Amino acid sequence: MPEKIKKIGVFTSGGDAPGMNAAIRSVVRACAYYNIECVGIYRGYEGLMEGDFKPMDARSVRGIINKGGTILKSARSKEFRTKEGRQKAFEKLNEAGVDALVAIGGDGTFTGALVFNEEYGFPVMGIPGTIDNDIVGTSHTLGFDTAQNTVVEAIDKIRDTASSHNRLFFIEVMGRDVGHIALNTGIAGGAEEILIPEEDLGLDRLVDSLNKSRKSGKSSSIVIVAEGDKIGKNIFELKDYVDENMEGYDVRVSVLGHMQRGGSPSCFDRVLASRMGVKAVDSLLEGKSGYMVGLINNAMELTPLDNAIKGKTKINLELLRVSDIMST
Structure with a gap:
């Protein structure tokens, strides 16, 4: 863990979800608030290995909170699953002076982030972005409400x-x-x-x-x-x-x-994304790593990435009963 984080990279990976842009915006502006640098990493892990980075400041994310999809694009990467691919990514991050990562996505995204963290001791923080709401450690993932x-x-x-x-x-x-x-x-x-x-x-x-x-x-x-x-x-x-x-x-x-x-994220998803982005940056600056930010009992909490990946969400039994009664 670096003594002091000076530059954070943010990327989106896997399937897009409404609210991803709002989360990117939140991470970038939280970095600006703390006077640390932020870079956007394009096309997820593919861009991470290729060094496809772009400096981002508070003004570079204006007008995106209401937009669906992701301005940083997204891609699935087979190469990052190999040690050689992750070594490429580590070298590119070092060359760019990036000290920590915020990964926005689902379980595949978090699996890659966790392995990278374990291999290189590189600080990572996850933000759950998937419409299926299938990640343990949060009552709502980004995009689910929309x-x-x-x-x-x-x-x-x-x-x-x-x-x-x-x-x-x-x-x-x-x-x-x-x-x-x-x-x-x-x-x-x-x-x-x-x-x-x-x-x-x-x-x-x-x-x-x-x-x-x-x-x-x-x-x-x-x-x-x-x-x-x-x-x-x-x-x-x-x-x-x-x-x-x-x-x-x-x-x-x-x-x-x-x-x-697709579509413009709901008010709920915009607020959730804003809260998650700030919590992710705060947590990295506090020296925490290998966690996912989540909403639990309306509070921002951290769940180990390993738990978020391996856990299985449970269906709400009360809603099943309500469904049976309403279909009468």
């Missing part, structure tokens, strides 16, 4: 069509390993069923539930499906099964896809 709002808006619009034509819509949302987006947006959007990786509803039970909904007087239905749901091989297989086993519904599929990643 993605939920995007999905709910889409559900509301699709419901207009479903109601007009007596249609059953399967709507696929992101969530490869966890169902946080699906569960929350399903409740907020008034879905009849919510399919998530954590709960195996089963095809027969799904059909029974939809039949029950129709008998209760519902002429249209919305089913929210997390992309990692295990009931069928994919959402189109679900559609085919329901087509074969139910009559009277015009079944349609809507895959929201990458639209969930």
Whole structure:
């Protein structure tokens, strides 16, 4: 650990998420507040190995708090997974006089940061940026709130069509390993069923539930499906099964896809990003390293990167119960 940190590098890696730019802005302005230098590292670990650095000051991040995506770009890097790649990165950082890193991303980003920290003793701090909200050590990751709002808006619009034509819509949302987006947006959007990786509803039970909904007087239905749901091989297989086993519904599929990643970050994500950026810089200047900044009980807390990577988030059982009651 350097006796005194004089220059901090910040980068984004992995999938982009709304709020990343706000976090970059926060890191840069926190550095300016403490009169230390800050450099932006372009294209994640690829740019780290190539020395693709650019000095950033308080004015260089003006007008980005409201923008989705990441001005520093993002890329996935196979080379950084090798010792040779990490050696390149270490040399580039030394050449540029960078003393510490703030890594904004998900578990893949944090895995790279942790290995780099362990091999070279290089100070690192993580900020969780992923819409799936699948990182342990924070109640909310950057982009999760914005993605939920995007999905709910889409559900509301699709419901207009479903109601007009007596249609059953399967709507696929992101969530490869966890169902946080699906569960929350399903409740907020008034879905009849919510399919998530954590709960195996089963095809027969799904059909029974939809039949029950129709008998209760519902002429249209919305089913929210997390992309990692295990009931069928994919959402189109679900559609085919329901087509074969139910009559009277015009079944349609809507895959929201990458639209969930984009868009202007919500107020919540902008504030969260600002808090996380300041906490990351503060923690590095206090001599801490190998941690992720997270929101726990509305306070900024630190979680060891190793715990954040290896831990598994849990679905909210209360929300599952609320979902069952609301679909009555």
